[in-house]
Amino acid sequence: MTEPLFEKLALIGIGLIGSSIALNAKASGLARHVAITTRRKETLAKAEALGLGDSYHLEAAEAVKDADFVILCVPVGVCGAITREIAPHLNAGAIVSDVGSVKAAVIGQMAPHLPQGVQFVPAHPLAGTEHSGPEAGFPELFRNRWCILTPLAETDPEAVERVKAFWEAMGANVEAMTAEHHDLVLAIVSHVPHLIAYNIVGTAADLEEVTQSEVVKFSASGFRDFTRIAASDPTMWRDVFLTNRDAVLEMLARFSEDLASLQRAIRWGDGDALFDLFTRTRAIRRNIIEAGQDTAQPNFGREPGSETKPQG
Ligand SMILES: NC(=O)C1=CN([C@@H]2O[C@H](COP(=O)(O)OP(=O)(O)OC[C@H]3O[C@@H](n4cnc5c(N)ncnc54)[C@H](O)[C@@H]3O)[C@@H](O)[C@H]2O)C=CC1
Numbered sequence: 001m002t003e004p005l006f007e008k009l010a011l012i013g014i015g016l017i018g019s020s021i022a023l024n025a026k027a028s029g030l031a032r033h034v035a036i037t038t039r040r041k042e043t044l045a046k047a048e049a050l051g052l053g054d055s056y057h058l059e060a061a062e063a064v065k066d067a068d069f070v071i072l073c074v075p076v077g078v079c080g081a082i083t084r085e086i087a088p089h090l091n092a093g094a095i096v097s098d099v100g101s102v103k104a105a106v107i108g109q110m111a112p113h114l115p116q117g118v119q120f121v122p123a124h125p126l127a128g129t130e131h132s133g134p135e136a137g138f139p140e141l142f143r144n145r146w147c148i149l150t151p152l153a154e155t156d157p158e159a160v161e162r163v164k165a166f167w168e169a170m171g172a173n174v175e176a177m178t179a180e181h182h183d184l185v186l187a188i189v190s191h192v193p194h195l196i197a198y199n200i201v202g203t204a205a206d207l208e209e210v211t212q213s214e215v216v217k218f219s220a221s222g223f224r225d226f227t228r229i230a231a232s233d234p235t236m237w238r239d240v241f242l243t244n245r246d247a248v249l250e251m252l253a254r255f256s257e258d259l260a261s262l263q264r265a266i267r268w269g270d271g272d273a274l275f276d277l278f279t280r281t282r283a284i285r286r287n288i289i290e291a292g293q294d295t296a297q298p299n300f301g302r303e304p305g306s307e308t309k310p311q312g
């Protein structure tokens with residue numbers, strides 16, 4: 001047990017990320033009191049049955065009362081509306097954060113509603129799975145993973161340090177960068193790959209000459225990996241593509257150009273071009289494994305002997 005970093009942590013939204021934070025914060029004593037709020041009473045009841053927090057609220061305004069740390073763990077498209085709703089009830093001096101996969105648009109939606117004196121430290125843990133909801137969380141989710149902070153120019157550095165300490169206590173490595181740079185990097189390493197997965201599974205599902213049962217029966221491991229990603233939450237990913245539009249479109253344009261040259265290499269039998277690319281990409285994979293970032297390895301990021309649950 002660590003000395004609590006915060007007296008009262010309010011989690012708004014209790015899906016995969018919110019429940020993982022709650023489980024970790026309670027197990028490690030990072031916050032003296034964990035207040036949970038979500039809009040649907042069925043979800044709140046599940047969170048309570050799982051014992052994720054210390055108090056449960058259908059009204060976000062009630063949960064944030066007297067909280068010194070508030071984290072929005074909801075789809076990025078609703079961050080603005082929720083911030084507007086909680087703003088009048090925030091404690092002076094409270095730190096407000098989020099976990100959204102997109103940063104510039106979320107800052108644009110949230111910052112205008114936050115009262116003076118409240119510190120805003122946007123965050124994005126680069127850790128997740130294709131599962132969602134309060135049952136999907138597990139406390140080790142963030143261990144050995146990155147958490148990116150994108151503080152605003154006016155954010156108090158002391159608040160940034162406290163949020164950094166919180167994520168480090170969760171087991172994450174923390175790095176700060178601008179929201180715009182975050183969105184560009186994430187477009188290529190996360191958002192476009194998800195779009196490709198949704199697309200290839202959609203294409204396979206639409207094939208007229210191949211039946212659905214053949215797709216299921218003969219799916220080789222490459223295609224199965226795509227289906228895992230393509231099973232990710234539709235609301236969350238709809239919001240990611242609508243809010244990181246420019247960076248995703250820029251990376252997609254580059255992707256399409258490179259795909260066209262692969263098409264040309266196949267058409268003209270240019271084996272050297274294919275071999276050279278596949279050799280370069282194999283080296284990238286090896287670098288990822290050497291850096292210890294391969295989440296497909298068994299027990300990645302977990303203590304030996306701990307429960308095995310699917311991770312990204
Ligand atoms: N799933 C993943 O792998 C990762 C997700 N993220 C980000 O974390 C955030 C949450 O994602 P997950 O936990 O995966 O989603 P989830 O679908 O598991 O949970 C979302 C939660 O938000 C609640 N919610 C939705 N609309 C709401 C509203 N208007 N008011 C109050 N509560 C509302 C839902 O009831 C649910 O409790 C998203 O912004 C996502 O971009 C960040 C890293 C990884």
Ligand SMILES: O=C(O)C(=O)Cc1ccc(O)cc1
Binds near residue numbers: 100125129229311312
């Ligand atoms: O499940 C996977 O492979 C992921 O890529 C999880 C993930 C999804 C969204 C994020 O913003 C960060 C991580």
